[in-house]
Each structure stands twice: as C-alpha cells, then as structure tokens.
Amino acid sequence: VRYTKTMDNFAHGLCTVAGAHGVKNVTKKPISIAWANFFGVIPDILAFAAVSLWTVFQVVGPGFTLGDVPRPSEVQIAAPHAFLIFELSSFLYSLTHSAPVFLLVFLLVAGFKGRVMWEMLGWGFHILIDVVTHSYAFYPTPVLWPLITWRFNGIPWDHTLFMFVNYSSILIVYLFIFKKQHVRMMRQNYKEIFIKYVGFGRENKELAEE
Secondary structure (H helix, E strand, O other): OOOOHHHHHHHHHHHHHHHHHHHHHHHOOOOOHHHHHHHHHHHHHHHHHHHHHHHHHHHHOOOOOHHHOOOHHHOOOOOOOOOHHHHHHHHHHHHHOOHHHHHHHHHHHHHHHOOOOHHHHHHHHHHHHHHHHOOOOOOOOOOOOOOOOOOOOOOOOOOHHHHHHHHHHHHHHHHHHHHHHHHHHHHHHHHHHHHHHHHHHHHHHHHHHO
16 A cells, blocks of 8 residues: 555544544533644645645646656655755644644644633644654654654554554544444433423423412
C-alpha cells in the first residue's frame, strides 16, 4: 500500500473526532466536534496544500511529468532541494508540527479568549500521532523545532499491517460511539413518550378525581 498524505490526514480527522467525542463525554464540556476536527487536520493542510497545487499545475502543464516530482526522501528538511516550493513545504511542516509552537499558540488563544479552547488539542493530538507514525523515510516529525532538530524514527503509516490495525481500531471506536449515541437517543425518546402519554394520563386522572 503506497503511503499518501491524503490517507494520513483522513486518519487524523477520524482519530481527532473520536477523541473529541471521548473527551466531551468524560468532561461534559461543550466541545465543538467540527472545530476539533479542523484543528486535527489543519497542520497537514497548511504544510502540503501549496506543494500539492503546485504539483497539479506542473503536471497539467507542458514539459513536466509525475516522474519529475521529487520523492519524499529528496524533500526532507535539511536535504538538498530541487524546488523552492518544497523548501516552503518543509518549513511549514516544521512550523505546524512543533510542540513548542503549538503550546505557544494554544496559550495565546486561551489568553485572548479568556478561556481554554479545548478543540485546539486536536492540533496537539495530530503532532503526537505523527511523532510515532512517521519514519526517517518520510517527513520525520520535528516535534521540538525550533529548539532542537531531533526527530523520532517511528512506524511508517504505509505498512500494510499497521494501516489494517489502525483503521480496524478506528472502525471499532466509531461503532462504539454510534451505539452509545443510539442508546442515549432511544432513552431520550422513551423519556419523552413517557412524559407525553403517561404523565398526561396521570394529570387527567387527578382532574377526574377532583
């Protein structure tokens, strides 16, 4: 299975939404699932949107093919770059996948709004996932940038077994979430039916007795 950032970011979104549901149920805080999902996927969008559009325009235009696009190992940070756009992508990847940068922005937003924006933890969750699921072969995460350039050699997302376990686990979690929401919805419906009919009947009986 060939690794793609699209599938990677899709998994990020699924994991973030599942995590947001869990935090919301445990803490009972009014967490926006949509905003949590936004912060869960925005790091990769910011890092790779420009280079993706550039690649599309280059391939559509004359004199450029997919074979001319540098491989991931050729566009890593501190490696020789063939195109300025890949240098920009590497810089944006470092910026959006840095724990110090995330923490700084998180605190600034909390200070500005006067409260903690819990949905932003989706961004931190994204960084944490990338640290352990990116190897030296493809964008190892510079989690402590710009303080130090250390990176962890994690398990690549493109391993077939890993992707199977990953998406199977996500599916199980979502089935659990949907089942729990269904049970809660059914209980609410039964409660409304009880109040509407049983409660109404009691009120009529009390009026008749009077």
